[in-house]
Amino acid sequence: MIRNPLEAILNSNKRExxxxxxxxxxxxxxxxxxxxxxxxxxxxxxxxxxxxxxEFNKSPVDDIKTFTKAVDIGLIEGGxxxxxxVEVLKSFRKHCKILVSVGECAIMxxxxxxxxxxxxxxxxxxxxIGGPTVQLNKDGxxxxxxxxxxxxxxxxxxxxxxxxxxxxxxxxxxxxLIWDALxxxxxGDPMKLPYEVVKFx
Amino acid sequence: MxxxxxxxxxxxxxxxxxxxxxxxxxxxxxxxxxxxxxxxGVKPKGACRICSVRxxxxxxxxxxxxxxxxMEIESNSTDIQDLRKSIIExxxxxxxxxxxxxxxxxxxxxxxxxxxxxxxxxxxxYEFPMKPVDASSPRIIKDQNRCIFCKRxxxxxxxxxxxxxxxxxNRGHKLEVVLDEEMGKTINSATAHLAMENxxxxxxxxxxxxxxxPIGKRKYDKEPIGSDIKL
Numbered sequence: 001m002i003r004n005p006l007e008a009i010l011n012s013n014k015r016e017x018x019x020x021x022x023x024x025x026x027x028x029x030x031x032x033x034x035x036x037x038x039x040x041x042x043x044x045x046x047x048x049x050x051x052x053x054x055e056f057n058k059s060p061v062d063d064i065k066t067f068t069k070a071v072d073i074g075l076i077e078g079g080x081x082x083x084x085x086v087e088v089l090k091s092f093r094k095h096c097k098i099l100v101s102v103g104e105c106a107i108m109x110x111x112x113x114x115x116x117x118x119x120x121x122x123x124x125x126x127x128x129i130g131g132p133t134v135q136l137n138k139d140g141x142x143x144x145x146x147x148x149x150x151x152x153x154x155x156x157x158x159x160x161x162x163x164x165x166x167x168x169x170x171x172x173x174x175x176x177l178i179w180d181a182l183x184x185x186x187x188g189d190p191m192k193l194p195y196e197v198v199k200f201x
Numbered sequence: 202m203x204x205x206x207x208x209x210x211x212x213x214x215x216x217x218x219x220x221x222x223x224x225x226x227x228x229x230x231x232x233x234x235x236x237x238x239x240x241x242g243v244k245p246k247g248a249c250r251i252c253s254v255r256x257x258x259x260x261x262x263x264x265x266x267x268x269x270x271x272m273e274i275e276s277n278s279t280d281i282q283d284l285r286k287s288i289i290e291x292x293x294x295x296x297x298x299x300x301x302x303x304x305x306x307x308x309x310x311x312x313x314x315x316x317x318x319x320x321x322x323x324x325x326x327y328e329f330p331m332k333p334v335d336a337s338s339p340r341i342i343k344d345q346n347r348c349i350f351c352k353r354x355x356x357x358x359x360x361x362x363x364x365x366x367x368x369x370x371n372r373g374h375k376l377e378v379v380l381d382e383e384m385g386k387t388i389n390s391a392t393a394h395l396a397m398e399n400x401x402x403x404x405x406x407x408x409x410x411x412x413x414x415p416i417g418k419r420k421y422d423k424e425p426i427g428s429d430i431k432l
Binding site for chain 1: 299307321323416422
């Protein structure tokens, strides 16, 4: 079973706990649906091992909003569709030693990238003025508050904006894949990639 | 049999009938060489190059090259594997292959090859070309976003007089495989289903048919493509 090697990792970590601090993990969802974060939670009871194994920093998991220390592993869900995504992604690259693109959207833009190839103006027009479900926007107002991030011309894969070190495909990536990757990164052991676990859907 | 010849693939002694194409001769000897545009019963055309092997220092497509006596074929070396992977990656970036939203996902040969060669991310930038979807036929949707120009539909989907339902239109980067507008109106259900089945990707879809096989039970969920080729 999977648990035994883990307990071994845990025990070895406990022994070194006094001298070594836990690896720090940060996560974020850019233009994603939070499905990849759901898949992370889908590791079930192994989450108890995970919180023993690592410490979370900036992440929706613990609701820490800003980086408070240097991070070892950053998990990125979602592609880059607006100026805020660019900013967050760049700050992750700055603070994290290792950045991982998690899921199809981070790797290739995913469903939001279906708009790639259609001009932004046309997309906005369809959403707020011309679309068949638009009813109450009689004045044809488009979102224009300064607080709102600017949409980019298209949705970019994360590795086209910053350097990404590893890629975990899937929609979402199987919980076992995320788990195996985290354990491999934390322990430095080579990662197993069983055939059934690496899928694009 | 008298016309058996000997040849080698990656140093392994093989035997086959003279004149067989390398890809078939290899399969007879339990060796899988990946194919994408090739199809059983259809004249091979060497379009996708995924079956490339090295013979006498030269890359050849094994679906179009007949095996010869004493031939020494290199198929599984690192550089050839990487060449095949790069072809898969090029196909992924040059179209719009949104696997999570594709009806063919799990049964798609292009995706299955990407799984087999462990494509985690293509090394090339995504092109995101603007491509149309033709849903004018009452039975078929032709999604150009996913077409890889393998010609399998053109070669195999014909009416009783031998006319192809599908045809090439335009040239160069504007090239597309389209369903003939007139013939598409009258295509029958069996032919439409065969067209969807023969398409290696999700470019030809039968209308009113969607995700009917659960994840985990689809063709390439558990076993890599080519697993059926074993001794």
